Amino acid sequence: MAGRFAPSPTSDLHVGNLRTAVVAWLMARHAGMEHLIRVEDLDATRVRAAPQVAARQLDDLAALGITSDGPIVWQSERLDRYAAAVEALPTYPCFCTRREIAEAASAPHEDGYRPYPGTCRDLSVAERAARQAERPPALRVDAGSATVTVQDQWAGAVTGVVDDFVVRRNDGAFAYNLAVVVDDLAQGITQVVRGDDLLTSSPRQAWLARALGGTEPHYAHVGLVVNDQGRRLAKRDGSVTLADLAAQGWTPARVLGTLGASLGLCAADEDVDLAGLLERFDPARRPSAWVATPWLDR
Ligand code: GLU
Numbered sequence: 001m002a003g004r005f006a007p008s009p010t011s012d013l014h015v016g017n018l019r020t021a022v023v024a025w026l027m028a029r030h031a032g033m034e035h036l037i038r039v040e041d042l043d044a045t046r047v048r049a050a051p052q053v054a055a056r057q058l059d060d061l062a063a064l065g066i067t068s069d070g071p072i073v074w075q076s077e078r079l080d081r082y083a084a085a086v087e088a089l090p091t092y093p094c095f096c097t098r099r100e101i102a103e104a105a106s107a108p109h110e111d112g113y114r115p116y117p118g119t120c121r122d123l124s125v126a127e128r129a130a131r132q133a134e135r136p137p138a139l140r141v142d143a144g145s146a147t148v149t150v151q152d153q154w155a156g157a158v159t160g161v162v163d164d165f166v167v168r169r170n171d172g173a174f175a176y177n178l179a180v181v182v183d184d185l186a187q188g189i190t191q192v193v194r195g196d197d198l199l200t201s202s203p204r205q206a207w208l209a210r211a212l213g214g215t216e217p218h219y220a221h222v223g224l225v226v227n228d229q230g231r232r233l234a235k236r237d238g239s240v241t242l243a244d245l246a247a248q249g250w251t252p253a254r255v256l257g258t259l260g261a262s263l264g265l266c267a268a269d270e271d272v273d274l275a276g277l278l279e280r281f282d283p284a285r286r287p288s289a290w291v292a293t294p295w296l297d298r
Helices: 017-031 050-061 079-090 097-106 125-132 177-188 194-211 242-247 252-262 274-280
Strands: 002-003 033-037 090-096 136-142 147-152 156-161 166-168 191-197 218-222
Touching: 002 017, 017 033, 017 191, 017 218, 017 252, 017 274, 033 097, 050 090, 050 242, 079 166, 079 177, 090 166, 147 194, 147 218, 156 194, 166 177, 177 191, 177 194, 191 194, 194 218, 242 252, 252 274
Parallel strands: 002 033, 002 191, 191 218
Antiparallel strands: 090 136, 136 166, 147 156
């Protein structure tokens, strides 16, 4: 039984990521569980500075008191596990370009995700061979249009039709959805706390967990930190990384106080640490979206 925080080292963590990490830690501790950190660096080859970014992310988390109770897991070191999982799944090669999918698929979902219409599922051997000569295929799971409902701590029941999503991209890289599920199962993760931009991915991931012979974790999706236009916070919105804030005199305790206040746990001007927040934490209270007013440029 464990919870986790799993950042991708694509850029420094901003206060929105940190707030989610705080909630992940509080949820795990409140349930008396370990809290693990996993670096989701499958795209590390595309982000040149990924190891340095990851190191800064881990430092920033540690500055707030968020550490891993076990060894930190790096996805880039676990490719053999993902390969074995892909072997164990019903999959088929897909030759569709992004454009072909956009033209063939139904309208994108609210979150921008385009369910795959199954174009390549029933290609004949000859058709596959012909298309293979044009481009390397991605691998998709054959999910049989399953409908899966998961329970989220705050959103309640979330139902999704599982499309034939990609598990290995056509550049050979394993897909996020695959790696996250393989690792959560392998690490004994029973509680997944993360940003609610991933809420709609949960039925897909739960299907995969079951297809791999496991059980999905308990999900808890945290409202995102947004700018004053209601859009997901980005670095250009203001002083939003711990380094930006430190340069302006913010201590980790003040940052935690402000994040804690956004969760209804303390006053905004209070200096706190995680233990202090844990004493006041109530998992029944939903961490809703929050406008990062104190930190936005204006
Ligand atoms: N690595 C993902 C991200 O940084 C989070 C994955 C997850 O928590 O399931 O967006």
